[in-house]
Every structure is written in structure tokens, then in C-alpha cells.
Amino acid sequence: MKKMNRRTFTATFTLGIGLAASMPSACAVTESKSEKQLGIALVGLGSYSEYQLAPSLQETNHCRLAGIVTGTPAKEKKWAEKYNIPAANIYNYDNFDTIADNKDIDIVYVVLPNSMHADFCIRAAKAGKHVICEKPMAVSVAECDAIMEACEKAGVKLSVGYRLHSEPYTQELMRIVKEKTYGEVRYVTAEAAYISRGNPNQWRLDRKLSGGGALMNMGVYSIQSAIYGSGMNPIAVAAQEFSTRPDYFKETDETITAQFEFPNGAVGNIFTSHNVNVNRHYSNFDKGWVELSPANNYGPLSGRTSDGTVLKFSHQRQQGLQMDDFSKHIMQGTPNVAPGEMGKRDMIIVEAIYQSIQEGGKKISLDLGTMGIV
Ligand code: NAD
Numbered sequence: 001m002k003k004m005n006r007r008t009f010t011a012t013f014t015l016g017i018g019l020a021a022s023m024p025s026a027c028a029v030t031e032s033k034s035e036k037q038l039g040i041a042l043v044g045l046g047s048y049s050e051y052q053l054a055p056s057l058q059e060t061n062h063c064r065l066a067g068i069v070t071g072t073p074a075k076e077k078k079w080a081e082k083y084n085i086p087a088a089n090i091y092n093y094d095n096f097d098t099i100a101d102n103k104d105i106d107i108v109y110v111v112l113p114n115s116m117h118a119d120f121c122i123r124a125a126k127a128g129k130h131v132i133c134e135k136p137m138a139v140s141v142a143e144c145d146a147i148m149e150a151c152e153k154a155g156v157k158l159s160v161g162y163r164l165h166s167e168p169y170t171q172e173l174m175r176i177v178k179e180k181t182y183g184e185v186r187y188v189t190a191e192a193a194y195i196s197r198g199n200p201n202q203w204r205l206d207r208k209l210s211g212g213g214a215l216m217n218m219g220v221y222s223i224q225s226a227i228y229g230s231g232m233n234p235i236a237v238a239a240q241e242f243s244t245r246p247d248y249f250k251e252t253d254e255t256i257t258a259q260f261e262f263p264n265g266a267v268g269n270i271f272t273s274h275n276v277n278v279n280r281h282y283s284n285f286d287k288g289w290v291e292l293s294p295a296n297n298y299g300p301l302s303g304r305t306s307d308g309t310v311l312k313f314s315h316q317r318q319q320g321l322q323m324d325d326f327s328k329h330i331m332q333g334t335p336n337v338a339p340g341e342m343g344k345r346d347m348i349i350v351e352a353i354y355q356s357i358q359e360g361g362k363k364i365s366l367d368l369g370t371m372g373i374v
Contacts, residue, residue, distance in 0.1 A: 031061055038327045039066025039104045041089065041129075043096070043120050044112035045075045048134070052298065053111065054083060056320035062327035066104045069096050096120070100127035107326070109161075110134060113209040114216060118143035121158075125150040130330055132323070134161040136220045137343030139211025141351055144344035151340065159326045159336055160343035162224060165374070166321035168313035169301035170228065173283065173290055177231040182306065183286030185232075185266050190225035191280045192218040192296050193255075193273035196248075204274075205252055213252025215350055219272035221296040223346050226260055226268040229283040229290075233368035234260035234268065237349060239356040245275060258353050261363075335374060342372035 040063050042049045057065040067089035068079050076090050089104055099105055108124035109132040110117050118138045124131045131151055137160050138144050151158040164170040177185060193214065196204065203209040210216055227233060239258035243249065254275050260268035271278065281295035288306035295301060299318055303311035328334045345368055352364040 033061045034327075034331065036331070037061070038063040038106040038130075038330060039089075040064065040107045040109055040132075040323065041067030041069055041091070041099065041105045043069040043108060043110045043124075044116075045070045045072070045079060046111065049111045052317070052319050053109065053323075054079075056317040056323065059317060059320045060324050060327075062324045062331065063107065066106075067091065067099070067102065069093065069099070069108075097123055097127055099124075099129065106130060106330070107132060107323075109323075111161075113203040114211045115139045115209050118147055121147045122150040125154040125156050125158075128154060128156065130157045130326075132159050132161055132326060133340070133343065135343065135346075136211065136216050136350065137340065137347055139216070141344060141347045144340065144347050148340045148344065157326070157330050157336065158340040159329070160338045160340065161322065162338035162342065163298075163318040163322040164221070164224065164296060165228075165337040166325045167299065167301065167318045169292055169299075169303050169311055170295075172311055172313070173281070173292060173303070174228050174231075176290055176305070177229060177283065180285075182288035182290070184264060185230045185262075185283055185285050187266060187282075187284040188226050188229040188260075188268040189270070189280075189282045190222040190229060190268065190295070191271040191278045192221035192225065193271065193276045193278045194218060195277055196274035200248060200250075205249065207251040210252060212350070212354065213249060213254060214272045214274040215253055215256045215353060217272075217274070218296075219256060219270070219350070219353075220346055222270035222272045223349050225281045225295060226270050227373070229281055230260075230262055230266055230268060231373070232262045232264065232266070233345065233371060233373065234349065234366055235263050235368075236261040236363050236365050237352050237356060238361055238363040239353040240361050241357045249274065253357075256353065256357070258356070337374055339372070339374070342374065345372035 065083050069091040071093045108129040110120045111134050114136055117133050121131050121133045237258055237260055241253055242255040255273035258270045279294040279296055281292040283290045290305045292303040300315035325337050329336045356362055356364045
């Protein structure tokens, strides 16, 4: 008998908030494993690969953990044993390009420090493998262009590790925005931040490896959320930076706020920091509002709307849903929910935010059209 994995969707309940919150999940829809599961090789076996991606790949229907690429020999044995990975599917950073000859590997997932994304994504594309690039896509718009060009030239698919696009609470927010359930959007606020302490030599505090601080890390979620929570790209941005721990954040930004102007006159406010724990989204429309809180952690998320609806979806690992979505895009031609163009658009906004800060908070115009809107 075919092994069944659950991909469960649950109806939203339009009831009193207290009552709805206690309702059980409903309307379960199951999705079975596909005949062929695409082989994924994870490049970089740090905390995200170890605690999120590899466990998620044990639950996926359309892809599987088939290989690893690591610069740390000690991790090879540990991962090989834990996940039953054959020696032929284990690579290091030097012999990585020979992955081109490995038929077990269909997708290379780059999970390295930000400034290494471009190099490994381009090498993966040249090896003829489809590519998932972790967020932020790269450390500059120019690098995003280089990745997209390499994938285009090689005829391989490219996706950014934007797990929330496959996450049901976020998808419900996007549906409400798209269908104008509460009318035109007027205001969005998007906050994504956590407190960073500990090792002062970690790569996220090293500008050469990270490309920037809170903005490059959690800030990308705020940008994303302001866009899918309004359904539009901003036409202008102004930004401010705040610093209270300069001894720790020597090279990278600690806290950034930015204001977005949208084409319909709506305004957005984003907040990101490595010195505050906050995780929330709010979209305000002509006739109501939607709030997700939390809005961007690994879940389960939580949400409610102005008419008393408590959003309720059963939880599955977001990363598994994300990798399955990309695999279906490759195998079945379903939409790419987080294409490279989206990652590049976000990097254009990141660069505009840094430019605004450098120019004393000046409003920077953007000409994005519908770039990266899915
Ligand atoms: P990490 O520090 O835990 O792991 C980084 C990995 O890169 C390690 O295996 C390390 O050995 C390897 N590495 C290779 N060269 C290195 C170098 N010069 N310096 C430091 N490490 C080096 O980081 P992480 O949290 O796993 O993040 C990796 C990527 O994943 C980042 O781009 C990050 O933004 C992204 N990420 C995304 C999410 C998400 O929710 N989508 C969550 C966490 C991390």
C-alpha cells in the first residue's frame, strides 16, 4: 500500500473568537507520495539544515534527502548514518561540481552564509541541478542577477527558501488580500525580529559573510510580509536605523524601521531588529483587518480578523510544504510560489532601505511594477 503523508487544510471558522479558538481541525485533505521523489542535496549542514530542513525531508511527498555537501568531515559520518545517505552522494565544497554526474540529485539546496549563496547556486546550475537558494537570495542585486542568469542558461528551475509562501495562515492572508474580502488595503505593518546574543564572531555579525544585519536576516520577512499583506510592491521607501549595542553589532545593523508607499496610496511600516523579540503582521482594509501573530516563525502561526474569525489550520513543517511545492513545480508544472525574481525584488528593496538610511532617511523611489508578485 502506498504510504500516505498528510497535507491538511482546515476551514476557517467565522464564530465568536473564544469559541472558534477551541474548535478542532476540520476538512482534512491528504496528499499521497508521488511515484518519483526528487532527490535534494543540502549544501551547508548548519542549524537550519540540521533542525529544520533534514527533519522536514522525512515528511515530504515529492522530494527526499538524497545527498549532502559539507566542509566538515565529521558531519559526513553522522549524517550518512542518521539519514542513510550513500557515500557516493556526499560531497565537500571542493568536489561539489562533480555532483553534475549524480543522477540521484535533482535539486541542490544552498543553506550557507549569505555571501556564499551566489557562488554555490551558480555552480549548482552549471551542474544542471535545480536550485533552492536560502533567503536572503544573495548580498546584492547584482548577485541575484548572476544566479538567475546561470539558472536560465542551464535551463534549471530556481526558488528562494521563502517557506511562508507554502504556509496555510500566510496563504489565507494572501487570499483575503487578493479577493479584497475586506476591501482595499490601506495600511500594513510587518514586524520580524529576535534578540541576538552570544558568539560575537558568528557570521551573521560579519558583514563580509552576511551582507548586513537584521535587515538581511529577519528584515527580509518584514519586506515579504508587507508585500503579500498588501498584494503590491512599494513605489517608494524611507528608512531609519537605531543602534544601542554598537560594541556587539560592530559591522551590521541592529534595528531598522522603514515606511513603504504603495501605488494605491496605502502605507506600510516595517520593523526588524537583532535586539527585540517581535513577530507580527497586520493588514488594515477599508472594511476590516487581518492580524497574524505570530506571523513568521516556524509555526504553528495564529491569526484573526476584524469580524471575529479565528484562523485555524493544522500544522505541518513549513519547510516540507515549501520543498514539496518546488518539487511539484518541477514535476507537474504548478506555479513557482517563490521564484528567483521575488528574491531579487526583495534585494532591490533592501538596497533602497540601506540607501535611504545613508541619505538621512530620504524617500527612495522604486520602479518594481509587479515584479515577484505571485
Ligand atoms: P549556521 O551558522 O547554523 O550554518 C552555516 C553553515 O555554513 C555551517 O554548516 C557552516 O559550517 C557552513 N559554512 C561554510 N563556510 C562558512 C563560513 N565561512 N563561515 C561560517 N559558516 C560557514 O547558519 P544557518 O542558520 O543554518 O543559516 C544558513 C542560511 O540559511 C542563511 O542564509 C540563513 O539566512 C538561512 N536561514 C533561513 C531560515 C528560514 O527560515 N528560511 C532560517 C535560518 C537560516
